[in-house]
Amino acid sequence: MSTSTIAANSSQAGIDDGGAWRGAVALAVVAMALLGLGYSLLGMGLGRALFPAQAGGSLVERDGRVIGSVLVAQPFADARYFHPRPSAAGYDPMNVAGSNQARSNPALQERLQEARRQAALDNGVSPDAVPGDLVTQSGGGIDPHISPAAARLQVARVARARGLTEATVTTLVREHTEPPTFGLLGAERVNVLLLNLALDGLPTSR
Numbered sequence: 001m002s003t004s005t006i007a008a009n010s011s012q013a014g015i016d017d018g019g020a021w022r023g024a025v026a027l028a029v030v031a032m033a034l035l036g037l038g039y040s041l042l043g044m045g046l047g048r049a050l051f052p053a054q055a056g057g058s059l060v061e062r063d064g065r066v067i068g069s070v071l072v073a074q075p076f077a078d079a080r081y082f083h084p085r086p087s088a089a090g091y092d093p094m095n096v097a098g099s100n101q102a103r104s105n106p107a108l109q110e111r112l113q114e115a116r117r118q119a120a121l122d123n124g125v126s127p128d129a130v131p132g133d134l135v136t137q138s139g140g141g142i143d144p145h146i147s148p149a150a151a152r153l154q155v156a157r158v159a160r161a162r163g164l165t166e167a168t169v170t171t172l173v174r175e176h177t178e179p180p181t182f183g184l185l186g187a188e189r190v191n192v193l194l195l196n197l198a199l200d201g202l203p204t205s206r
Contacts (some may be wrong), residue, residue: 004151010063019041021119025046029179037171044089050083053198057069057071058070058071060193060197062071062197066161068193069144069193070191070193070194071142071144071145072091072093072142072144073085073087073091073142073143073144073192073193074091074192074193075088075090075091076196077155078193079122079158079160080158080161080162080194080199081158081159081196081199082146082151082154082158082190082192082195083119083122083134083192084156085133085134085136085137085138085143085150086115086134086135086136086137087138087141087142088137088141089140089141089142090141091141091142092141092142093142095141096140096141096142097188098138098139098140098141098142099111099137100139108184109123112135115134115135116130116134116135118186119134119135119153122157123153123154123156123157123170124156124157125134125153130153131146131147131149131150131153133146133147133150133151134146134150144191144193145178145189145190145191145192146190146192147189147190148173148186148187148188148189148190149175150190151177151190151195152170153171155169155170155173158199162199162202166204168202169199172195172199172202173190173195175192176190176194176195177189177190177191178190178191
């Protein structure tokens with residue numbers, strides 16, 4: 001066998017891969033279709049089937065109109081309503097963020113003092129009596145909950161503004177106090193939107 005024949009055979013052997021590349025491409029396409037598209041569609045379908053409200057954003061409707069979500073805080077400021085935590089995001093769900101200010105930041109200390117002073121003034125209490133969650137911002141800026149202590153602090157103001165007894169408003173707060181998740185995770189909390197909607201639903205509210 002001549003040298004040229006051996007070289008030609010070697011060249012042909014190097015080019016012929018037995019179609020292995022076609023198998024690799026096919027596997028990549030199948031993997032992308034199943035894991036990239038199929039898995040996502042399956043997860044979305046199961047979520048909507050098993051948890052339709054949560055999958056849809058946990059929206060709250062009133063008279064056939066969406067007025068919010070139980071997952072997103074709203075900027076209630078009227079004396080007739082319970083107030084949420086302050087928000088560094090302006091209560092904008094498309095702009096979730098914390099202030100990212102360190103505890104040593106003078107601007108943070110000034111803001112906390114002003115928030116505490118305003119909350120105390122609004123509710124007719126001493127600044128020392130204001131719970132921390134009515135002063136501090138949550139990490140995402142749209143935390144829909146406040147602590148039961150923060151809700152109780154606002155009972156007198158809300159009752160006075162609505163012409164209700166404090167006992168009636170206190171009972172409503174108690175009824176809307178949620179336990180820790182699974183009884184273990186987190187702390188008791190009150191959803192401000194749901195509580196305010198319940199207030200509006202009282203027959204004597206004005």
